[in-house]
Amino acid sequence: MSAPAGPNGRGLLDRAAFFGRLRRWAAERPAVAAVIAADGTALSYRGLAAAVAATAAHLRGEGVRPGERVAIPTDNGVASIVTILATAAVGAVPLLFDAGATEQERAQLMRLAETRTCVQPLVAPEPAAWPEPAAPPVSDELALVTSGTNGLPKVVGKHWAAVVDNSIRFAQVARYTGDDRVLCTTPLHHAFAFGVVLVPTLFTGATIVLAPHPPLPSALGSLLAETRATVMQSVPFLYAAALEGMPSHRLPDLRLCVSAGEPLPAAVKAAWREATGASLHDQYGATELGQIAFAAPGSLDDTCRLVPGVRARTRLDGEWSTAEGELFVRVPGPPSRYLGQPGLTEQSYLDGWFRTGDWGTVDGSGRVVVTGRVSRRVVVGGRKVDPAEVESLVRAMAGVRDCVVAVGDDAGYVAFVVAEASVTELGLRRHLAALLSSYKIPRRLHLVAELPRTRTGKIRMGPLWQTLTDRGAASSPPASASEERAR
Amino acid sequence: MEIHNTDTAGHRDPEALVRRRLAERVGDEVAYGIGVDEAFLMVGIDSLDLMHVVAQLEQDAQVQQIAQADLWAVARSIASLVAYIGGGTARPVDHAAGEEAR
Numbered sequence: 001m002s003a004p005a006g007p008n009g010r011g012l013l014d015r016a017a018f019f020g021r022l023r024r025w026a027a028e029r030p031a032v033a034a035v036i037a038a039d040g041t042a043l044s045y046r047g048l049a050a051a052v053a054a055t056a057a058h059l060r061g062e063g064v065r066p067g068e069r070v071a072i073p074t075d076n077g078v079a080s081i082v083t084i085l086a087t088a089a090v091g092a093v094p095l096l097f098d099a100g101a102t103e104q105e106r107a108q109l110m111r112l113a114e115t116r117t118c119v120q121p122l123v124a125p126e127p128a129a130w131p132e133p134a135a136p137p138v139s140d141e142l143a144l145v146t147s148g149t150n151g152l153p154k155v156v157g158k159h160w161a162a163v164v165d166n167s168i169r170f171a172q173v174a175r176y177t178g179d180d181r182v183l184c185t186t187p188l189h190h191a192f193a194f195g196v197v198l199v200p201t202l203f204t205g206a207t208i209v210l211a212p213h214p215p216l217p218s219a220l221g222s223l224l225a226e227t228r229a230t231v232m233q234s235v236p237f238l239y240a241a242a243l244e245g246m247p248s249h250r251l252p253d254l255r256l257c258v259s260a261g262e263p264l265p266a267a268v269k270a271a272w273r274e275a276t277g278a279s280l281h282d283q284y285g286a287t288e289l290g291q292i293a294f295a296a297p298g299s300l301d302d303t304c305r306l307v308p309g310v311r312a313r314t315r316l317d318g319e320w321s322t323a324e325g326e327l328f329v330r331v332p333g334p335p336s337r338y339l340g341q342p343g344l345t346e347q348s349y350l351d352g353w354f355r356t357g358d359w360g361t362v363d364g365s366g367r368v369v370v371t372g373r374v375s376r377r378v379v380v381g382g383r384k385v386d387p388a389e390v391e392s393l394v395r396a397m398a399g400v401r402d403c404v405v406a407v408g409d410d411a412g413y414v415a416f417v418v419a420e421a422s423v424t425e426l427g428l429r430r431h432l433a434a435l436l437s438s439y440k441i442p443r444r445l446h447l448v449a450e451l452p453r454t455r456t457g458k459i460r461m462g463p464l465w466q467t468l469t470d471r472g473a474a475s476s477p478p479a480s481a482s483e484e485r486a487r
Numbered sequence: 488m489e490i491h492n493t494d495t496a497g498h499r500d501p502e503a504l505v506r507r508r509l510a511e512r513v514g515d516e517v518a519y520g521i522g523v524d525e526a527f528l529m530v531g532i533d534s535l536d537l538m539h540v541v542a543q544l545e546q547d548a549q550v551q552q553i554a555q556a557d558l559w560a561v562a563r564s565i566a567s568l569v570a571y572i573g574g575g576t577a578r579p580v581d582h583a584a585g586e587e588a589r
Contacts, residue, residue, distance in 0.1 A: 218542065424520075441531035
């Protein structure tokens with residue numbers, strides 16, 4: 001399969017190039033650790049290549065075929081990495097999703113991806129030769145899951161060439177070297193960890209250090225010190241939480257900390273530098289695109305600039321603009337798409353530019369500033385939540401008449417629910433917990449008499465927030481602005 | 488859990504302390520209604536809220552040494568949090584069950 005061309009006509013490095021590099025490290029740097037997990041398991045580059053080959057042979061034996069989509073419940077363990085890579089090595093399409101997803105969530109995304117194949121992460125023990133490249137035409141895709149805005153998750157089909165190219169360019173501006181040890185604190189199945197840790201670290205011949213997910217924040221300082229991590233990848237909320245236990249740690253090895261998922265508060269950035277000596281660098285990305293912009297070390301200022309190869313522009317009132325507007329982005333390589341939702345894919349592109357749903361500015365130097373979000377999607381601790389998905393499941397519960405979820409300045413991510421007297425907050429939570437991952441469930445589900453509406457039927461949030469103030473509910477510790485926001 | 492050096496700092500009822508701190512994040516009904524061994528996962532309490540609760544309890548009980556880097560190893564239920572802050576000898580905590588959590 002020929003590599004897709006980039007914007008300058010050169011061929012992009014693709015899945016084959018990625019695996020070529022992995023096998024090169026196995027030959028040239030066999031004893032260097034490729035992956036170290038918090039549970040003590042580790043694989044050298046030689047061990048990783050052998051484990052991928054063995055597991056690929058096992059998957060082939062189990063009937064996995066090139067081009068087939070294979071759902072993998074992913075956690076931050078060595079076996080997850082081996083299984084993802086082995087699936088790709090046989091030419092199949094790894095579909096990464098949260099190992100903690102509910103049965104309903106798993107069934108829904110497998111339906112969208114039109115697959116019945118789900119493989120638990122494993123490391124096959126029987127040695128095997130590296131799999132022969134699949135004969136073309138074979139899909140060069142992988143699939144990641146993110147929240148939607150229409151009640152359905154988005155299963156994002158991405159091309160390896162686009163992912164590898166973007167990841168390598170990010171690694172170049174982040175100055176990754178083979179001596180780096182990159183601590184991953186967010187879920188591997190998210191694009192942030194996949195594009196900032198998994199692909200660029202292995203391509204560079206560096207070492208992935210996997211923190212458990214979710215981590216205990218007070219343990220992160222020790223983990224950084226013990227693993228002598230040189231790069232940390234996390235979200236603003238976790239950096240802030242880890243600071244509580246950080247003052248006693250001296251971290252001379254730590255040189256670069258990457259933050260994404262939500263805006264990075266200046267106070268967290270300053271406190272982190274003070275406590276660790278390492279600088280925190282903001283990154284702006286999207287599941288569909290990868291790393292869009294990065295406040296790279298050594299740049300003129302600490303604002304996010306487009307990662308090389310990425311282009312961005314804004315659109316305002318139906319016209320391309322140079323002013324603040326909705327951000328549209330292009331990355332080299334074939335565009336991503338939404339599996340099972342072709343109409344949504346079509347709506348997401350305009351003349352080849354991807355509609356990010358974010359609001360902001362981009363200037364001639366490539367500086368990108370995100371100022372808001374066009375859609376209702378909510379961000380909770382860096383994780384994206386679709387309000388429509390949550391509201392529809394609450395409304396489906398017996399005794400519930402109406403529901404709206406929202407993020408308040410003081411109250412955080414909450415729901416207002418109109419229901420019969422027999423419905424309780426604890427009962428609602430038990431109902432939702434069987435259907436939704438915990439991070440999608442509002443921190444509080446406030447039972448109210450009605451959802452006040454305007455004449456046009458729009459819910460008036462003001463009186464609902466006032467209800468909380470009147471009840472004194474807002475006296476509970478407010479969620480910080482960096483934790484929960486409507487974007 | 489044995490390598491914790493914990494001190495409940497005068498809190499004679501660690502379970503009451505745990506429930507109080509949990510109530511500050513998710514409200515009284517959930518914090519006082521959930522069973523002592525009922526997994527937080529079963530009522531959909533988010534890891535982000537539990538991180539706040541653990542951080543507060545670590546200060547309350549002056550937890551000196553962190554045994555594990557996995558949140559679910561210490562914050563699976565009321566009972567496991569009580570054990571974490573040093574009051575857990577009266578109640579069993581199923582460590583393996585943490586692997587089910589998300």
